[in-house]
Amino acid sequence: MTKYPVNKIILFSSVDGPGNRTVIFLQGCNFDCKYCHNPETRRLCIGCGTCVTKCPAGALQRSEENGGQVVFLPEKCVSCDTCIHICPHDASPRIRPMTAAEAFEAVKRQMPYIRGVTVSGGECTLYPDFLRELFALCKEVSLSTFIDSNGTYDFASDPELMAVTDGVMLDIKAFSGEDHLTVTACDNRQVLKNALFLAEEGKLFEVRTVIVPGLYDTEQTVLETGKLLKDYCGQVRYKIIAYRPMGVRESYSHYPVPEQALLEDYAERLREMGWRDIVII
Ligand code: SF4
Ligand code: SF4
Known part of the structure; x- marks a missing residue:
């Protein structure tokens, strides 16, 4: 599906x-x-990784198995919105x-x-x-x-x-x-x-x-x-x-x-x- x-x-x-x-x-x-x-709703994430190191809660990780794609861990997210404010591609890693x-x-x-x-x-x-x-x-x-x-x-x-x-x-x-x-x-x-x-x-x-x-x-x-x-x-x-x-x-x-x-x-x-x-x- x-x-x-x-x-x-x-x-x-x-x-x-x-x-x-x-x-x-x-x-x-x-x-x-x-x-x-x-x-931040305009584009799909291209996996540049910029947001991963800036997340204060460790809620974003790079997945080596998935070609470096960014993985979002919702249980760790504190909804600070840092990731969407710093994304240079008008995307969000929280999709x-x-x-x-x-x-x-x-x-x-x-x-x-x-x-x-x-x-x-x-x-x-x-x-x-x-x-x-x-x-x-x-x-x-x-x-x-x-x-x-x-x-x-x-x-x-x-x-x-x-x-x-x-x-x-x-x-x-x-x-x-x-x-x-x-x-x-x-x-x-x-x-x-x-x-x-x-x-x-x-x-x-x-x-x-x-x-x-x-x-x-x-x-x-x-x-x-x-x-x-x-x-x-x-x-x-x-x-x-x-x-x-x-x-x-x-x-x-x-x-x-x-x-x-x-x-x-x-x-x-x-x-x-x-x-x-x-x-x-
Ligand atoms: S959400 Fe933006 S900053 Fe984060 S990995 Fe994707 S494109 Fe890069
Ligand atoms: S909103 Fe983004 S930067 Fe803030 S904790 Fe959640 S994933 Fe990390």
């Missing part, structure tokens, strides 16, 4: 989709967002390789307390086989299934995944192609296509935009996204997220935090278009 890189599992979350949910974070992302708040069935076992233990499962990242759609398999198991026990995505996966091409997915939380990081390249180093045509496709399918639960003044045209992004999805604004939530420098890579931590008044103004203008479910965080 294929094992997938699980960065962490949060047993209970009330901010990752409807109700109380278990959230599985997969490692690896195809974007390079300047304001990424979890840069747990898990099959979808193993991840489902972790979810199943929370069943009396959760409404469903959300898979996030990194970018979890880099592993569509994991999503299909995990969600099919969740459906057997009537757990709802949500995906947190940057929107680069072609959801329309995967009816099998859509059949077992209840909803998607989609990032619209910038509306213009040029701005999107500036923010993420990737094109956004598929993202906008997905926004419409998922809305038409009734599976777009939420769109989110991180407001970073000075990095891209935030006003255009919120208002044009609002217009693009206007026909569905009664069923989709718009989450406006204020940029905050916590966790951001040093070289990108200089952007200003937006004023609350600016966020309120964007929300008001969305309301004028007919949007009702708007959250500012």
Whole structure:
């Protein structure tokens, strides 16, 4: 059975989709967002060993049998996060390789307390086989299934995944192609296509935009996204997220935090278009 890189599992979350949910974070992302708040989720460990000697608890070891791969000993870890802060490759040595069935076992233990499962990242759609398999198991026990995505996966091409997915939380990081390249180093045509496709399918639960003044045209992004999805604004939530420098890579931590008044103004203008479910965080 294929094992997938699980960065962490949060047993209970009330901010990752409807109700109380278990959230599985997969490692690896195809974007390079300047304001990424979890840069340690971007890449897979290349086994350079830099973090091994810096771990104060002896929770990291090199495995000679496994070509020098770094082995994580969770029972020794004191969760100081030194390893992820010093990793020069935007990786983490604390990844747990898990099959979808193993991840489902972790979810199943929370069943009396959760409404469903959300898979996030990194970018979890880099592993569509994991999503299909995990969600099919969740459906057997009537757990709802949500995906947190940057929107680069072609959801329309995967009816099998859509059949077992209840909803998607989609990032619209910038509306213009040029701005999107500036923010993420990737094109956004598929993202906008997905926004419409998922809305038409009734599976777009939420769109989110991180407001970073000075990095891209935030006003255009919120208002044009609002217009693009206007026909569905009664069923989709718009989450406006204020940029905050916590966790951001040093070289990108200089952007200003937006004023609350600016966020309120964007929300008001969305309301004028007919949007009702708007959250500012
Ligand atoms: S987690 Fe980072 S620092 Fe540690 S071995 Fe892997 S690539 Fe090197
Ligand atoms: S968080 Fe990383 S550096 Fe800190 S104890 Fe755990 S493995 Fe070691």
